[in-house]
Amino acid sequence: MRDDHTTGTAQDEVTLGRIETEVALLMRLGEATRRATGTAEHRVLDRAAYVILRHLDSAGPQNVSTLAAKLNLDGSTVTRQVSALQRDGLIARTPDPADGRGTVISPTPAGLQRMAAVQAARTRLYGDILAAWSPDDRETLAELLHRLNDALESRNRRR
Amino acid sequence: MRDDHTTGTAQDEVTLGRIETEVALLMRLGEATRRATGTAEHRVLDRAAYVILRHLDSAGPQNVSTLAAKLNLDGSTVTRQVSALQRDGLIARTPDPADGRGTVISPTPAGLQRMAAVQAARTRLYGDILAAWSPDDRETLAELLHRLNDALESRNRRR
């Protein structure tokens, strides 16, 4: 990459460009990995379902709109995801006692179990991928990714 | 399922779990950001088109199969992406002089210009998001993401 861009210390521009590149690449690779890994056996839980179950697990039962807002998804999308999850017995819908329009979505034991299995498989996968890394580097990666996500999230919220 | 995995220290398991979580989150946020950012003005170039143009830019003109292999995509997918790019004047197809079955895909000036614009916008976005970060931290993030991608890629290739 040449120094196309003037502003700020050139070095910083370069670094930002690298980050942009690497994030784009990671998204592509992550998708490919998920596709390759999932197709085989745990086709059981596609990406959307997994994030919904994770969120329900960590944030507790909640209704569709809340879920949609948290996940940055349209309500209709979540409605459909949730329907599929219910069909598969992974979540339950109960009428919201406090609001006749709402339904509260909660994970079923089967759903939690399924989610945990996928999570464990993914964690194992990362263990495999990062086998050669030092604990320190892993720690730093986790930390920086966390901060990156925080930054992305607060920026998304701000607009 | 505690230390199913032996090798190491519970702490390491925890770190792997965090990495798994953060990567999943990043993919979701990245999608959301792209959607939010892109819709407004540079709806000009969706994700798939962008990665294709980037690849053509960095790796030079090449035919559909090569491109598909590099991008971990099915040939038919790339065929269609390329058709759309051609329709929009962003790439050109020329018959492969060395192989009558093949077509060589190359970016047009318009395509490169468009790609550079999107790339610059994204880089600017990261500059914005990471405004509060020290150059050192940015550098480390870029470096670790690069190593993570390398690891993911070689793992994908290996199977």
Next chain:
DNA sequence: CCCAGATAGCTGTATCGTACAGGTAAATCA
């Protein structure tokens, strides 16, 4: 108390990215 608006969720429809199966034409090899 009632109605006007807001909100929760669902359904219809559309788009995008992707895969797989099957076709045709060109290349290659035994």
Next chain:
DNA sequence: TGATTTACCTGTACGATACAGCTATCTGGG
């Protein structure tokens, strides 16, 4: 040269998503 492989395209299907429009319910000002 004929069988096989390769490169690409087309048909079809699916998953994830958005937006628009619908119904049922809630809520706040008269």
